[in-house]
Amino acid sequence: MRDPMKTLPGYALRRASAAMSEQLSSRLEALGLRTVEATVLFVIRDNPGATQSAIGRLLSIQRANMTPLAARLEEAGLIERRKSDGRSLGLMLSAHGETVTENAWRVARGHEADLLARVPEAHRAHLLPALRALWAQDAG
Amino acid sequence: MRDPMKTLPGYALRRASAAMSEQLSSRLEALGLRTVEATVLFVIRDNPGATQSAIGRLLSIQRANMTPLAARLEEAGLIERRKSDGRSLGLMLSAHGETVTENAWRVARGHEADLLARVPEAHRAHLLPALRALWAQDAG
DNA sequence: TATTGTTATACTCTATAACTATA
DNA sequence: TATAGTTATAGAGTATAACAATA
Numbered sequence A, B: 001m002r003d004p005m006k007t008l009p010g011y012a013l014r015r016a017s018a019a020m021s022e023q024l025s026s027r028l029e030a031l032g033l034r035t036v037e038a039t040v041l042f043v044i045r046d047n048p049g050a051t052q053s054a055i056g057r058l059l060s061i062q063r064a065n066m067t068p069l070a071a072r073l074e075e076a077g078l079i080e081r082r083k084s085d086g087r088s089l090g091l092m093l094s095a096h097g098e099t100v101t102e103n104a105w106r107v108a109r110g111h112e113a114d115l116l117a118r119v120p121e122a123h124r125a126h127l128l129p130a131l132r133a134l135w136a137q138d139a140g
Numbered sequence C: 001t002a003t004t005g006t007t008a009t010a011c012t013c014t015a016t017a018a019c020t021a022t023a
Numbered sequence D: 001t002a003t004a005g006t007t008a009t010a011g012a013g014t015a016t017a018a019c020a021a022t023a
Helices: A009-031 A035-046 A052-059 A063-075 A095-118 A121-135 B009-031 B035-046 B052-059 B063-075 B095-118 B121-135
Strands: A079-083 A089-093 B079-083 B089-093
Touching: A009 A035, A009 A095, A009 B009, A009 B095, A009 B121, A035 A052, A035 A063, A035 A089, A035 A095, A052 A063, A052 A089, A063 A079, A089 A095, A095 B009, A095 B121, A121 B009, A121 B095, A121 B121, B009 B035, B009 B095, B035 B052, B035 B063, B035 B089, B035 B095, B052 B063, B052 B089, B063 B079, B089 B095
Parallel strands: none
Antiparallel strands: A079 A089, B079 B089
């Protein structure tokens, strides 16, 4: 069977992303986390007190979607939300959240290592800069 | 604000894929096609008479999801479905479908060209082989 | 028994619009 | 006026389970 998609980088991008996302999310499942939740935890860890909006902007998550996400992390006892402003909510990790985040980070690093290991060495160093070039600016 | 995701290829992969997918789908919207529908048309064009299942397997689309997808393409007058087997349905492009597929292919090629143009030349040739290595085998 | 197509269903992810309260 | 958070909702995209018909 002929495969017309074989030579299209855009299609390969979509398939590679789906395959790797699925791998990561299945590994994070053991920690009771979804991928987006883990990335939010990582950002909070590096920016304690950052507001929901600021975190959402960094990760391109809509304000409206940050609300249930942060609420779920709070219910799970992973983060605390404190009024920083009257209208803003600053997020920070709880003690338990720090532990879980540490574990999630280990999972994520392992995932990244496995991902890179799959890429032939000749191409490996080119992957990140190539990918970053694709979403750095507006897509037009 | 510190960005812990900056150096993670897996995250860059997800973001790049989302950005590029959105660009392509917004361009295909003018033809009344979604991205998945366009890829199915491309496969049918290269493999006239291929069954729904075979096409789904090539593109990793579940049988259950091929049904409404193919039905919609037929309703739009883009493809015809003929019994090839008693239980199998062979798909082929209609005359109108060939025209639309040709236009969609032009859109897709333009998208791919723009995508590659965004990647610095030093990395460009490495992108496709690196991506293909990521979904060629099972993700484990 | 295995496969094809189908139906029904559900879950994730993301997007939009409208509201409130604060700045 | 603009921003933060919230609520409700909708649309893709994809996944599973069960069924009838056929190989």
